[in-house]
Amino acid sequence: xxxxxxxxxxxxxxxxxxxxxxxxxxxxxxxxxxxxxxxxxxxxxxxxxxxxxxxxxxxxxxxxxxxxxxxxxxxxxxxxxxxxxxxxxxxxxxxxxxxxxxxxxxxxxxxxx
Amino acid sequence: xxxxxxxxxxxxxxxxxxxxxxxxxxxxxxxxxxxxxxxxxxxxxxxxxxxxxxxxxxxxxxxxxxxxxxxxxxxxxxxxxxxxxxxxxxxxxxxxxxxxxxxxxxxxxxxxxx
Numbered sequence: 599x600x601x602x603x604x605x606x607x608x609x610x611x612x613x614x615x616x617x618x619x620x621x622x623x624x625x626x627x628x629x630x631x632x633x634x635x636x637x638x639x640x641x642x643x644x645x646x647x648x649x650x651x652x653x654x655x656x657x658x659x660x661x662x663x664x665x666x667x668x669x670x671x672x673x674x675x676x677x678x679x680x681x682x683x684x685x686x687x688x689x690x691x692x693x694x695x696x697x698x699x700x701x702x703x704x705x706x707x708x709x710x711x
Numbered sequence: 712x713x714x715x716x717x718x719x720x721x722x723x724x725x726x727x728x729x730x731x732x733x734x735x736x737x738x739x740x741x742x743x744x745x746x747x748x749x750x751x752x753x754x755x756x757x758x759x760x761x762x763x764x765x766x767x768x769x770x771x772x773x774x775x776x777x778x779x780x781x782x783x784x785x786x787x788x789x790x791x792x793x794x795x796x797x798x799x800x801x802x803x804x805x806x807x808x809x810x811x812x813x814x815x816x817x818x819x820x821x822x823x824x825x
Contacts, residue, residue, distance in 0.1 A: 602754075629811050638720075640817035641801070648811070688754055696811035697762040699745045699803070702754035 601625075604689050604703035611710050617676040619706050621689030627701070628694040630672035632656075632664065635686040635705075647672055648694070679710045713737055715804050717816035725824045730774075730789040732819050734802030737783065743805035744785040745813065746776055750798045758800070761785065772796070797823045 605620040623630065631646040633656075643656030645664040653664050661683060665673045672691075676683055686707050690700040718733040736742060743762050747755040759770025766778040772795075776787045785802060799820045806812035 604754075607752075638817075641815045646812070690755075692811050692813075694811050696805050696809075697743050697760075699743070699747075699757055699760055700755075700813060702747075702756070704754045705752070707752065 602703040619674040623691040627691035715816035
């Protein structure tokens with residue numbers, strides 16, 4: 599079965615730490631996405647990548663960066679974690695054609711204390 | 712700006728009753744349309760999609776949706792709710808500027824009463 603795998607389901611980090619969230623897909627998808635999900639705010643796009651080493655800012659990129667060195671892996675980096683980055687983080691991937699939609703990972707619930 | 716509107720952040724139905732979750736979208740080109748379901752502490756799972764062809768599409772778990780171009784709607788229905796349907800549901804439309812990007816609605820939480 600095809601999958602998007604997020605390395606951690608739950609993470610607790612301290613304020614100021616550098617945090618890495620990892621996402622791996624085994625479907626040879628060109629596009630990968632990072633969202634955060636907060637109650638009442640729905641899904642908000644942080645960054646996406648349409649090819650290796652290519653990235654574009656989404657709606658809320660401040661405080662985040664990303665890395666895509668290999669097609670199957672897309673990392674989200676919190677340079678200096680803050681309490682307002684406590685959230686559910688969702689990774690997704692898709693084909694370039696778009697008509698198959700996204701495949702999502704199970705999510706990482708990050709708590710910054 | 713392109714948008715997806717889901718009417719009602721919470722919908723409550725009795726077990727066995729009809730489920731109707733509403734979705735309206737804006738798009739200047741023929742869109743791809745999707746419904747996703749999210750169970751607690753999980754990622755989103757594709758329920759069904761409309762790309763081309765038949766406007767009534769069937770998905771998993773007995774759900775279906777109808778694309779109505781004139782009404783710019785893609786409402787999700789299920790004839791008889793089950794307790795296991797309790798979840799959050801998201802409608803999404805492909806972006807005008809790049810079809811592989813999706814614009815998501817804010818979600819509707821479905822509550823099913825025994």
